[in-house]
Amino acid sequence: xxxxxxxxxxxxxxxxxxxxxxxxxxxxxxxxxxxxxxxxxxxxxxxxxxxxxxxxxxxxxxxxxxxxxxxxxxxxxxxxxxxxxxxxxxxxxxxxxxxxxxxxxxxxxxxxxxxxxxxxxxxxxxxxxxxxxxxxxxxxxxxxxxxxxxxxxxxxxxxxxxxxxxxxxxxxxxxxxxxxxxxxxxxxxxxxxxxxxxxxxxxxxxxxxxxxxxxxxxxxxxxxxxxxxxxxxxxxxxxxxxxxxxxxxxxxxxxxxxxxxxxxxxxxxxxxxxxxxxxxxxxxxxxxxxxxxxxxxxxxxxxxxxxxxxxxxxxxxxxxxxxxxxxxxxxxxxxxxxxxxxxxxxxxxxxxxxxxxxxxxxxxxxxxxxxxxxxxxxxxxxxxxxxxxxxxxxxxxxxxxxxxxxxxxxxxxxxxxxxxxxxxxxxxxxxxxxxxxxx
Amino acid sequence: xxxxxxxxxxxxxxxxxxxxxxxxxxxxxxxxxxxxxxxxxxxxxxxxxxxxxxxxxxxxxxxxxxxxxxxxxxxxxxxxxxxxxxxxxxxxxxxxxxxxxxxxxxxxxxxxxxxxxxxxxxxxxxxxxxxxxxxxxxxxxxxxxxxxxxxxxxxxxxxxxxxxxxxxxxxxxxxxxxxxxxxxxxxxxxxxxxxxxxxxxxxxxxxxxxxxxxxxxxxxxxxxxxxxxxxxxxxxxxxxxxxxxxxxxxxxxxxxxxx
Numbered sequence: 001x002x003x004x005x006x007x008x009x010x011x012x013x014x015x016x017x018x019x020x021x022x023x024x025x026x027x028x029x030x031x032x033x034x035x036x037x038x039x040x041x042x043x044x045x046x047x048x049x050x051x052x053x054x055x056x057x058x059x060x061x062x063x064x065x066x067x068x069x070x071x072x073x074x075x076x077x078x079x080x081x082x083x084x085x086x087x088x089x090x091x092x093x094x095x096x097x098x099x100x101x102x103x104x105x106x107x108x109x110x111x112x113x114x115x116x117x118x119x120x121x122x123x124x125x126x127x128x129x130x131x132x133x134x135x136x137x138x139x140x141x142x143x144x145x146x147x148x149x150x151x152x153x154x155x156x157x158x159x160x161x162x163x164x165x166x167x168x169x170x171x172x173x174x175x176x177x178x179x180x181x182x183x184x185x186x187x188x189x190x191x192x193x194x195x196x197x198x199x200x201x202x203x204x205x206x207x208x209x210x211x212x213x214x215x216x217x218x219x220x221x222x223x224x225x226x227x228x229x230x231x232x233x234x235x236x237x238x239x240x241x242x243x244x245x246x247x248x249x250x251x252x253x254x255x256x257x258x259x260x261x262x263x264x265x266x267x268x269x270x271x272x273x274x275x276x277x278x279x280x281x282x283x284x285x286x287x288x289x290x291x292x293x294x295x296x297x298x299x300x301x302x303x304x305x306x307x308x309x310x311x312x313x314x315x316x317x318x319x320x321x322x323x324x325x326x327x328x329x330x331x332x333x334x335x336x337x338x339x340x341x342x343x344x345x346x347x348x349x350x351x352x353x354x355x356x357x358x359x360x361x362x363x364x365x366x367x368x369x370x371x372x373x374x375x376x377x378x379x380x381x382x383x384x385x386x387x388x389x390x391x392x393x394x395x396x397x398x399x400x401x402x403x404x405x406x407x408x409x410x411x412x413x414x415x416x417x418x419x420x421x422x423x424x425x426x427x428x429x430x431x432x433x434x435x436x437x438x439x
Numbered sequence: 440x441x442x443x444x445x446x447x448x449x450x451x452x453x454x455x456x457x458x459x460x461x462x463x464x465x466x467x468x469x470x471x472x473x474x475x476x477x478x479x480x481x482x483x484x485x486x487x488x489x490x491x492x493x494x495x496x497x498x499x500x501x502x503x504x505x506x507x508x509x510x511x512x513x514x515x516x517x518x519x520x521x522x523x524x525x526x527x528x529x530x531x532x533x534x535x536x537x538x539x540x541x542x543x544x545x546x547x548x549x550x551x552x553x554x555x556x557x558x559x560x561x562x563x564x565x566x567x568x569x570x571x572x573x574x575x576x577x578x579x580x581x582x583x584x585x586x587x588x589x590x591x592x593x594x595x596x597x598x599x600x601x602x603x604x605x606x607x608x609x610x611x612x613x614x615x616x617x618x619x620x621x622x623x624x625x626x627x628x629x630x631x632x633x634x635x636x637x638x639x640x641x642x643x644x645x646x647x648x649x650x651x652x653x654x655x656x657x658x659x660x661x662x663x664x665x666x667x668x669x670x671x672x673x674x675x676x677x678x679x680x681x682x683x684x685x686x687x688x689x690x691x692x693x694x695x696x697x698x
Contacts, residue, residue, distance in 0.1 A: 062622075209539035255595025260509045264549060267513040289507065318625040320650075323641030371638040373503050374630030375590040380621055394505035409635040410506050417511055421497035422463040423634055431461075432493040434472045435442045438479055 002094045007092035009221075019096065023232040027305060030343040036296035046247045049385070054246040059383040063312075066131075069124040073160070076121035077239070080114050080167070086222055097174075100186045100232055103245035108189030113326035115193040120165040125157045132157075139311030144330040145201040149235065149309055156236045163223045170216035173209045176201040182210070199404045238308035242384040245306040248299055254376040257393055262286065289397025292358040293339045304336035311389055313378035324371035328388035330376035334363035335391060335396060360395050364406065369395050442479060444493035445526045455490035456527050460542070464536035464665035465548070470672070471534075471665035477694035478534050478558055484697055485570045489532075495522050499525040499541040507632035513549075514595040516541075522549035525616040531555045534690060536591040536664045541597060557592055559602040559689050563692050566608055566693075568645050573608050587616070587648070587655035587671060588623035589664035602663055605689050609696060624648045626674075628666035631670075649674025653684065660686045 054057045054134060057074070060067040064425065086099050132140045140153070171194040171287060177185040231237050269276035288298045293304075313328035314320050320327050336361045346352050357363075369392055378388045399405040406414070409437050413423045421428050447457050458483065465475040482489045521532075533539050533551045542555035554562075565571045586606055592598045599620045606613050616626045627637065627644025637643055647661030649671050652660045659673070662668045671686045 109507055131509070213459045253540075253544050253596050255540040255591050257504060259545070259548045260513075263509045263513050267510070267517050271517055288509070316622070318627065318637070318644045319640070321624075322637075322644050322647055324638045326638075336648060367638055370635075371640075372630050373627060373632050373644065375625035376594045377590075377622075377625065380594050393507070396505075396507055398507075400507035401509060406506065406508075407635050410631060413502060413506070413634040414633065416507055417498045417500070417503055417515065421515075422467055423498060423502050424463065424467055426467045427517045428497075431441075431496060432444070432491060434461075434475055435491075435493075436464065436477050437472075438442060439612075439693070 006092065006094045012187050012225060013088065013091070013221070016229055020232070023229070026343060027232060029346075030339050031298050031305065032297050033294050033339070033342065034301040035294075037297040037299055039299060042251055045251055046249075049249055049251075050243055050247040052246075053249070053383070053385060056385065058126065059381075059385075060383075062202075069127055072117075072120040072124045074239075076124075076164075077160075080121070083111070083114055083167075084221075084224060085252075087217070087224075091221065094218040097186055097188070098183050100188055102281070105189055108191060111171065111188070112190075112192030115171065115191050117166040117321055118167050119193055122161055123166075123170075126359060129154065129157050129161075139315040142311060142327065142329075144327055144333060145309065145311075149333065152234050152236075153309070155230075156234060159223065159227055160229070163220060165226070166220040166223065167218045168197070170213055173216065176204070177206060177213060180206050180209075182206050198331035203338065214408075218300075220226045233317045235307065236308045238306050238384060241302065241306035241322075242340045245302055245384050245386065248302065250387060251389075254379050257374075258390065260288070260397075263288070284302045284311060287398065288401040289399070290391070290394035291360045291398045291402065293342055294352075295334060295398070296335070298393060300335065300391050301339055303391075304339055305333050306331040306384050307331050307386055308384075309333060310383070312383065313386070316377040316381040318373055318375055318377065319371040324368075325365065328392075330368070331364060331388045331391055334387060335359060338363050347423040360398060364395060366399060369399065370407065372396075400437035415433035443490055444495070444519075445490045445528075446493065446495065447524060448490050451617075453488075454527075457490075457530045457532050458523070459489045459491050459539055460531050460533035460535075461491055461496060462533060462538045462665065464669075465599045466533050467609060468665060468669070470668060471638070474526045474534055474665065474688040477688070478690040480694050481565070481571060481690060481697065483560070487570075491520065491563050495567050497522075499538050499546075501537040501541050502631040502634055504545075504662055506553060506634075507631070516546060516549050516551070518678055519548055520546060523553065525549060525588055528553055532558055532561045534665070534688070535559045536589045536595070537666070539593050541589040547588070557596075557598060557601075557663065559592070559605060560598060562689065562693055563601040563604050566605060571693070572676055572698040573693065574698050575610060577609065579659065579696065582611045582659055583614055583655070583657040584609070584659045585614050585616055585652055585655040586619070586661045586664075587652065587667055588620060589662070589667050590623070590625050590629050592663055593623050594621055602641065602661070605693065606661055609692065614657055616651045616655055623649060626670035628665040630672045633666050636687070643673040643674070643677075645670035645675050646666050646675075649678060653678060658684055659692075660684060660694060661689055662686055 057067065057071060058145055062071055089098050090096060103110065116373060131137045174185060174190060176198045178187050185248050287295050293301060309329055311329050315327060317328055345355055372392045374389060376389060416423050416425050420426055445458065461475050464471040497519055498515050500512035503515065504512035531542055535556055539555060539557040542553060551637060584606060586603060588599060603613065624647065625644060626648050652671065660671055662671060668686055670687060675681050675684050675686065
């Protein structure tokens with residue numbers, strides 16, 4: 001019996017790790033479909049950003065209440081996972097609470113600490129469910145979250161509540177069995193929370209308790225494996241990608257918009273033709289700006305996979321606040337959805353087969369892009385350093401430079417700059433006319 | 440003292456302390472011209488030898504770049520950097536945060552490296568160094584003032600304190616809007632929105648921001664950007680408060696309070 005359980009456990013572990021790794025490799029391939037961008041500079045500053053922003057969650061604390069609840073879930077999640085190590089070893093070796101003899105009285109203390117964290121995670125997740133579904137916090141109930149994104153969020157929270165409950169029930173049953181001196185159930189010092197709950201199992205027979213304890217143990221670890229493999233399909237993947245995303249985040253001022261050296265050179269060769277290199281062979285034309293996800297930088301695509309759809313960007317966006325269609329969160333969700341679509345296309349056809357769709361127009365509309373004031377509030381708001389403005393700018397560049405698609409007023413402004421060196425139609429000769437009025 | 444252009448300085452083999460980059464709004468927009476004149480007046484009063492580019496100044500290309508027209512931006516950048524490097528310009532002071540941002544963050548990659556300051560930081564320095572003195576109990580004594588962070592000075596370049604320090608030099612009460620500093624709300628003009636009609640929505644960005652300014656009960660909204668100035672003035676007019684609430688640039692306020 002034990003041997004069958006062990007084999008089953010090892011097979012389950014191997015399968016879930018295999019499926020997880022395969023999906024991660026696919027996501028990595030998808031991210032690398034983006035254009036090259038060298039972000040290997042300033043490693044010290046980058047490590048510092050990662051520690052402060054991802055590990056330390058510095059930017060979350062702009063909103064203290066969700067920040068503390070989030071910290072509870074996050075700390076609980078990371079620390080309780082230490083217990084997974086024992087569960088894995090127990091499962092593989094067919095042991096029970098393998099670490100009890102090793103850790104001695106420290107064991108009960110550790111599990112007690114995990115129980116407190118589990119209770120915090122459970123409470124925080126319940127509060128998060130209330131915020132989403134009953135209090136209907138505005139940024140968690142916007143149009144772009146209709147359907148799957150909302151279900152995704154609830155599913156994550158419910159899974160965490162279930163996992164934590166299983167952990168606590170398992171411990172309660174274990175303590176009750178210990179009290180009965182049941183076989184295999186090594187005595188530990190009482191766990192801090194569940195030692196107060198053993199009353200619920202008074203009157204249960206040892207065999208019932210063993211079934212309860214074993215069921216919780218199996219459901220808990222199956223749940224953990226399910227969750228692991230659910231992550232890459234979910235917004236919850238931010239728990240992993242927040243780290244690389246913070247590491248590779250922009251180090252320069254928010255105000256800077258990335259240069260386009262190809263156009264800089266084009267202008268240079270036009271003004272100083274002697275500097276132009278001799279043209280050899282066919283020149284590959286790289287699209288100006290971005291029309292589809294493959295025109296974006298790999299960092300933009302990493303951003304898209306890192307987004308957990310919290311909506312802090314959108315709730316700070318002045319265009320969104322005044323009822324425009326633009327939502328920076330939707331820009332990120334659209335980029336991810338399109339990237340996943342392109343990835344599936346490659347899985348099916350070995351290489352990308354034109355599907356007649358692009359990120360621009362099929363996912364993100366011109367009206368959304370036109371509403372942006374480049375105020376950087378979205379960039380500033382993001383706890384994991386996602387830069388929606390970078391994507392907006394690249395799509396705008398494509399619209400104007402590849403499709404000559406600009407509102408009439410912008411075309412007039414362009415014309416004025418070209419002809420009068422100012423965005424308005426004034427004579428350049430009058431530029432210093434104000435000087436005459438200075439007394 | 441007549442205001443001299445760089446060409447005039449160069450002709451007499453003199454070097455000015457700073458180049459005052461006026462910007463398109465400061466040069467042509469009637470309201471912003473008042474800020475330009477106020478700042479020029481302060482510079483003269485402080486005895487700073489400054490030059491303008493005059494007819495040689497061109498749009499930095501900011502609205503073109505942010506609308507997506509990189510070609511036009513690069514053209515303007517090429518010409519401006521050519522002019523500035525030709526004169527060997529070292530230090531630039533500008534009254535426009537958009538120009539400031541371009542000089543600070545975007546021209547260096549194109550070969551334009553200058554020490555650049557926004558006029559509010561420059562004014563703070565002049566006050567700290569005692570090069571200009573403000574009248575105690577002057578035009579703003581006891582008045583409630585609120586300050587609007589422009590996006591390209593604030594979030595764009597993390598300059599939040601210098602303008603506030605200038606405002607604190609007046610005898611008055613500085614009241615923050617509910618959204619300020621890095622949370623400050625845009626006026627609605629950036630990203631080349633200044634030059635087009637807003638997209639369809641339930642309200643206008645400048646109306647919202649002006650309401651936030653009015654909520655403070657301030658009689659003066661201090662700004663640091665010619666575009667914010669236009670947007671906030673319109674927003675206040677929309678609420679029919681233009682008689683009781685004025686939008687003033689920090690340079691104008693300093694000019695009015697000079698000893």
